[in-house]
Amino acid sequence: MDFGSLLHTISSITPDRPWGIDIPNYFWFTGSSAAAFIISSFAHVFGMKEYKPIAGFSLLLAFVLLVAAPMNLIDDLRQPGRIINFFFYGWENFPTSPMKWGVLLLMAYPLLILAEAIVLYRPYFTMKKGVAYTKEQEEKDHRLGVLLGAIGIPLALSVHGYTGYILGAVHAIPLFHTPIMPILFLASAMVSGTGLLIILLPIFQKFFTDFKRIDYAMMQRLARLLAWFIVIDLVIRFFWLTFAITFNNEEKYALKLFFGENFWEVLIVDYVICLFVPMAIGFIRFFSRSLKWVLFAGVLSAIGVWIFRWNTVIGGQSIGKTTPFLLEYHPHVFGFDSILSVVSNWSLLIALIAAIMALFPWDKEMANYYTKEQ
Amino acid sequence: MPSKSRREFVKKATGLIGVSTLASTHAHALSLTNPGRDAKDARYVGQEGKRFGMVIDLRKCVGCQACTSACKSENKVPKEKFRTYVPEYELGSYPSVRKAFLPQLCNHCAEPSCVSVCPTGATFARKDGIVVVDNEICWGCGYCINACPYDKRYFNPISNVADKCTLCAHRVDHGLLPACVESCVGGARVFGDLNDPSSHVSRLLATFPATVLKPASGTKPRVFYIALSGEIQSLPYSNGILDDAVRKREGALHKEWSSKGE
Numbered sequence: 001m002d003f004g005s006l007l008h009t010i011s012s013i014t015p016d017r018p019w020g021i022d023i024p025n026y027f028w029f030t031g032s033s034a035a036a037f038i039i040s041s042f043a044h045v046f047g048m049k050e051y052k053p054i055a056g057f058s059l060l061l062a063f064v065l066l067v068a069a070p071m072n073l074i075d076d077l078r079q080p081g082r083i084i085n086f087f088f089y090g091w092e093n094f095p096t097s098p099m100k101w102g103v104l105l106l107m108a109y110p111l112l113i114l115a116e117a118i119v120l121y122r123p124y125f126t127m128k129k130g131v132a133y134t135k136e137q138e139e140k141d142h143r144l145g146v147l148l149g150a151i152g153i154p155l156a157l158s159v160h161g162y163t164g165y166i167l168g169a170v171h172a173i174p175l176f177h178t179p180i181m182p183i184l185f186l187a188s189a190m191v192s193g194t195g196l197l198i199i200l201l202p203i204f205q206k207f208f209t210d211f212k213r214i215d216y217a218m219m220q221r222l223a224r225l226l227a228w229f230i231v232i233d234l235v236i237r238f239f240w241l242t243f244a245i246t247f248n249n250e251e252k253y254a255l256k257l258f259f260g261e262n263f264w265e266v267l268i269v270d271y272v273i274c275l276f277v278p279m280a281i282g283f284i285r286f287f288s289r290s291l292k293w294v295l296f297a298g299v300l301s302a303i304g305v306w307i308f309r310w311n312t313v314i315g316g317q318s319i320g321k322t323t324p325f326l327l328e329y330h331p332h333v334f335g336f337d338s339i340l341s342v343v344s345n346w347s348l349l350i351a352l353i354a355a356i357m358a359l360f361p362w363d364k365e366m367a368n369y370y371t372k373e374q
Numbered sequence: 375m376p377s378k379s380r381r382e383f384v385k386k387a388t389g390l391i392g393v394s395t396l397a398s399t400h401a402h403a404l405s406l407t408n409p410g411r412d413a414k415d416a417r418y419v420g421q422e423g424k425r426f427g428m429v430i431d432l433r434k435c436v437g438c439q440a441c442t443s444a445c446k447s448e449n450k451v452p453k454e455k456f457r458t459y460v461p462e463y464e465l466g467s468y469p470s471v472r473k474a475f476l477p478q479l480c481n482h483c484a485e486p487s488c489v490s491v492c493p494t495g496a497t498f499a500r501k502d503g504i505v506v507v508d509n510e511i512c513w514g515c516g517y518c519i520n521a522c523p524y525d526k527r528y529f530n531p532i533s534n535v536a537d538k539c540t541l542c543a544h545r546v547d548h549g550l551l552p553a554c555v556e557s558c559v560g561g562a563r564v565f566g567d568l569n570d571p572s573s574h575v576s577r578l579l580a581t582f583p584a585t586v587l588k589p590a591s592g593t594k595p596r597v598f599y600i601a602l603s604g605e606i607q608s609l610p611y612s613n614g615i616l617d618d619a620v621r622k623r624e625g626a627l628h629k630e631w632s633s634k635g636e
Contacts, residue, residue, distance in 0.1 A: 007605045012461040013454075015525035017631045018516020078514025078534040082494075085511050090495025092406040099493040099517055171487065171591060172523035249590070250608060317631075322461070322478065322525040328632050 009324040017317040017327060019076065020337040024309035025345060026072035027163050028192055030106075031185060031305070033065035034160040035193020037113060037152060039225075044116075045149040050221060053369040056120055056362045057204065058197055063113040064356050066159070068349040070106050075341045098165040105159045112155060116148040117360060124361040160189050167312065174251035175258060175316035180240050187236045190229040192305035195278070198222050198298030200353075202291065209363040211370050216291060223294040226301055227282025230275050237271075254319050261326055266311055274304020408495040408511045417543070418508075420500030426541055427503070427568040427596035428555070429578045430477050434562035437462055437475035441554035441563060445479075448542065448553035455528045457539040458554050465605055476606050477563065479554065480505060480526040480539035481587065481595030488518035488527060497536065503568075503596055504541045509533045523591040541565070568596065 036058040042048040043055035074080045086103055094100045118125075119141050123133045164182030171177045178184075201222070202214045245255050259266055278297035280287070287293040318326045332338040410418040437460050445451060445458045458479035465474050482505050489497050489505060496512035499505045507518075512535035519527040519536055530537035542552035546565075550556070555565040566575035575598075578584070584598040588608055599607075 008464040010462050010464050013456050013459050014629070014632055016455075016519055016528040018519040018529065020630065073515075076515070078516070078529055079512065082511070082513040085494045085496070085513055087404075089405045089408045089511055090493055091404070093490060093492055093495060096490035097493045097517070099491065099515065103493070166517075169491065170520050172521055176520075317520065321523055330630060330632070332630060 012323045014327070015321065015323060017329070019313055019317060020329070021310075021314075021331040021339060021342055022072040022076040022337045022345075024306065024313045025342045026069055026076075027185065027309045027313065028306050029065050029069035029072065029345075029349070030163055031160050031189025031309075032193040032196050032302075033062045033069065033109075034156040034186070035190045036062035036065065036197060037156040038190065039193065039197060041149045041153055041156075044120075045146055045153065050218075053215060053366050054197070054201060054218060056117070056360075056365045057201065059113060059117050059120065060356050060360055060362055061197065061200065061353070062156070063110055063117060064349060064352045066106070066110045066113065068345060068352055071345055071348060072341070075345075076337050078336075096169075098162050098169055102159075102162045102166065105155065105162055109152075109155050109159045112148060112152050116145060116152060119145045119148060121360050121362075121365065124364055128361075157186060160186055167316070170316075172321055173316045174244075174248075174254040174319060175312060177251065178240060178244060180236065184233075184236050184240055187229070187233040188305045188308055191226065191233050191275075191301050194222060194226040194229055195298040195300075195302035195305070198226065198294060199302065202295065204357070204363075205366075208357065209367060211367050213370065214291065215370070216289075219291055219294045220288045223282040223288040223297055225282075226297060227279045227288075230279040230282070230301065234271075234275060234279075258315060258319055258326065262311065262315060265307070266315075270304055270307050270311060274300050274307060278304070405495070407498065408508055410508055410511075411495075411498065417547070418498075418500065418506075420502035420504055420543070421547065422501045423569065424502040424567045425569040425596070426546065426565070427482065427575055427598065428479070428541070428552075429564045429566075429575045429584060429598045429600065431562045431564065431578070431582075431600045432475065432477075433601045434560035435460070435475045435477055436560050436562075437473070438559055440557045440559055441477060444553040444557035445539075448545075449540070452531050455530065455537070457526075457537075463606055465603065474603055474606060476599075476602075477554075478524065478526070478587070479597060480522075480541070481524055481593065481597045482539075482541060484594035484596060485592060487521045487523065487591070487593055491517045491521045493517065500543070504543050504546070505538070506540050506543060507536050507538060509535045509537065512536050523588050523593060524595075 039051065040055045040057075040059040040062065042051040044059075074083070077083070086100075090097075090100070122141055123138065126133045126137075161182040164185035167173075167176035167185075168178055168181030169176075198219065202219065205214050206212060241259075245252050245259065248255070278301040281293050281297035282288055287297075314329050318329060320326060334340050405412050408418075439460055442456065442459045446456070449457060451457055458477065460475050460477045463474045463476065465472050482499075482503055484503065486499060486505050489499055492498075493515065494511050494513050496509075497505065497507045497518055509530070514529065514535045516529065516536065519529070527536050527538045529535070542550070542554075545552060552563075552565055555563045564574050564578060566573035568575055568579075570576060571580075578600065579598060582600045584600050585602050585607065586595040586598055587602075588595075590608070
């Protein structure tokens with residue numbers, strides 16, 4: 001309806017918006033976890049030998065990210081003490097509430113990764129106990145590992161895909177309401193997960209292994225992979241935005257308003273700086289050979305996807321449903337769903353990474369691939 | 375050996391007790407809906423056979439906000455939260471301008487998008503169509519608040535869960551009118567049973583062309599408007615001019631979410 005210019009809202013109230021800073025952070029965590037799992041499956045399930053050295057490491061990373069992620073959700077709940085109600089009641093809404101699917105996935109998925117990690121590292125654990133690890137056992141474990149990985153791939157896709165479903169199902173919010181949202185979320189997740197791996201892998205190889213050497217070829221490979229994931233992400237975003245803004249029904253007015261007002265944050269920061277630049281670094285050999293540039297690309301893309309999550313979750317809610325124009329969001333510094341919550345969640349992630357990496361002999365397994373080469 | 379058989383007995387007995395406790399709690403605990411509905415509590419079931427709704431005759435609304443204040447005091451709606459309110463609009467451009475009022479409340483939709491997404495079954499539609507929230511079950515995830523296309527849900531800062539208009543179900547169940555209808559000075563708000571063809575609401579709907587807000591959202595609202603201007607029917611995304619009285623007084627930046635207008 002083209003009455004907009006003839007209409008002024010002169011008095012209204014400010015409506016409530018439920019989701020704050022925890023939610024983009026949660027989406028970033030689950031997405032990166034799914035991506036880390038998929039990258040580890042390159043070697044475990046698809047037999048791509050070049051990714052073998054980092055398969056174990058990224059599997060553990062996927063696990064840690066997914067243990068930390070749900071804390072964001074619990075913190076976002078207004079009544080976190082009532083979690084049990086989720087399990088007891090409301091099962092008639094199972095077909096129509098993606099949140100209902102999500103909690104089940106969030107419980108099944110980390111258990112599966114943990115099982116896979118235990119199977120993968122069983123030789124090292126049994127050797128530590130002084131028990132011989134037989135050939136027969138090895139074959140059995142290998143088959144089990146492939147099986148778990150094969151189940152894990154759809155589960156990893158679902159665990160992040162459902163978050164896209166949560167948003168896509170909300171027809172009240174034009175920025176959320178698109179069936180492409182789960183795929184869009186998965187594509188951007190691959191970008192952030194690869195970015196995170198690019199940041200963490202050299203740190204761990206350099207400082208926490210016996211061989212103390214960064215695998216530059218692997219870094220270049222990951223930068224290349226990152227660039228391709230960005231291509232996929234951009235293609236999906238292209239389809240999304242062209243349909244949503246150009247060929248849409250009245251939702252397009254809200255989206256034009258939103259993207260017009262947030263032009264700088266969305267187009268310049270998110271698309272150009274955080275996607276095009278890392279993509280160029282990954283594809284141009286001059287940059288991808290340099291560790292510094294690759295690290296830079298990793299950091300940019302990880303931050304870029306976080307901004308994308310923020311722009312989607314917070315930006316979507318900022319669009320007025322009954323009030324004109326946009327709402328503004330200022331996260332609290334302390335308390336539930338605050339900046340401190342997110343900082344705490346990251347601290348928990350770091351603590352968990354430290355604990356898991358200390359418990360699992362990932363460095364010994366990784367060293368196999370590098371000592372053999374020499 | 376006696377000690378062995380005793381151990382066996384203890385094992386079996388604890389196992390049996392364990393399994394039966396688990397089974398019994400399961401039978402009671404796992405629910406498709408929620409405990410209130412399972413127990414067929416009258417407040418949860420509502421008035422079977424009826425379908426409550428409202429007709430708002432905008433020709434009679436003078437924008438006095440009596441409904442807004444009556445609702446707040448009847449339902450003890452916390453500060454800065456509203457179950458119903460009457461936004462004011464200015465239509466047209468100078469010199470041919472006029473004011474419009476649009477009383478809004480939960481539409482008690484026939485296809486409520488807030489209910490279908492609820493992961494705890496805390497929010498549901500009663501048999502008479504009134505959509506309510508069980509504030510002892512709701513875990514406050516806020517999914518329903520985002521799912522409502524009409525912005526008619528909020529977090530109640532006292533109960534710390536989602537809250538909304540109940541069409542004054544506590545009054546309606548005792549044969550009274552909702553507070554906003556009772557207090558409407560112009561008689562713009564009319565409440566009644568849509569299933570009863572002789573009710574005031576049914577007669578109004580049969581007599582006058584009526585419409586609903588955002589019909590495209592597919593929620594089938596059960597709050598109808600007579601003489602609703604096309605300009606405000608879909609609550610369009612308009613300019614950033616908004617005199618948000620509450621925010622102006624309280625200050626915008628201290629709030630988590632605030633309106634951007636002037």
